[in-house]
Amino acid sequence: EETSLLESLEGKRGLIRAKPPLPAKEGLMGQPTLVHNVLTLCSVPWIVRQGGASYASFGEGASTGTMPFQLSGNVRHGGIVEIPFGLPLRELIERYGGGTLTGRPIGAIQVGGPLGAYLLPEAFDTPLTYEAMQAIGAGIGHGGIVVFDDQVDLVERARAAFEFCAIESCGKCTPCRLGATRGEELLKAIQRDGVSEDRIRLLDDLCDVMERASLCQLGGMTPIPVRSALRPAIAAFESDNEVQGG
Numbered sequence: 001e002e003t004s005l006l007e008s009l010e011g012k013r014g015l016i017r018a019k020p021p022l023p024a025k026e027g028l029m030g031q032p033t034l035v036h037n038v039l040t041l042c043s044v045p046w047i048v049r050q051g052g053a054s055y056a057s058f059g060e061g062a063s064t065g066t067m068p069f070q071l072s073g074n075v076r077h078g079g080i081v082e083i084p085f086g087l088p089l090r091e092l093i094e095r096y097g098g099g100t101l102t103g104r105p106i107g108a109i110q111v112g113g114p115l116g117a118y119l120l121p122e123a124f125d126t127p128l129t130y131e132a133m134q135a136i137g138a139g140i141g142h143g144g145i146v147v148f149d150d151q152v153d154l155v156e157r158a159r160a161a162f163e164f165c166a167i168e169s170c171g172k173c174t175p176c177r178l179g180a181t182r183g184e185e186l187l188k189a190i191q192r193d194g195v196s197e198d199r200i201r202l203l204d205d206l207c208d209v210m211e212r213a214s215l216c217q218l219g220g221m222t223p224i225p226v227r228s229a230l231r232p233a234i235a236a237f238e239s240d241n242e243v244q245g246g
């Protein structure tokens, strides 16, 4: 989070600042400051040499240019692959990543980094563009792609998302500081005793609070991997209940 970087640069504890003012207006030492990801800065020399129109000729729709996707997890060839936006997700994994390392079918792919959504096979043909990912409730984020085979334990992935948030939380706001810990406890209860209506409701409430009331994206986006990873377990619980109820 860029304002916590600014606090650190000023020699203070790396807590985020409430916004506004945005750093572009009032940033380092109170001066207008632009804070950019290194991915953005790396594209600047090429754009300056070749021109903006050349860069924009790569990509698809509003997602112009290229993205260095970072392939990792259960994939034969991990590493960085810089390609124009628009390639279907499945093709990125199969053509450049060589499929899963275990040789099993791909079961889930987390797209966008540790706060990205877990996508299931029905979404694997989605093009890697900002618009297409947004349309399915996901995001490209910084281009992190983590591959899992069909043995993936998605409830465990949801628990790990809360754990990541609890470890990384700066502690400034309550929804993230306490929410991540309570969320992990709830997921451990689900792992131990299974999904229940009460647990689904509690999890939904917790995720709503974190999304709406966290001060920065760490707490605000943690519900994305949690909700997406839990979708199959919740769907299975609801369909079992329908069968029993009917």
Ligand code: SF4
Residues within 6 Å of the ligand: 016, 168, 169, 170, 171, 172, 173, 174, 176, 177, 214, 215, 216, 217, 218, 219, 220
């Ligand atoms: S969401 Fe988490 S990391 Fe962000 S300000 Fe709140 S406690 Fe800190």
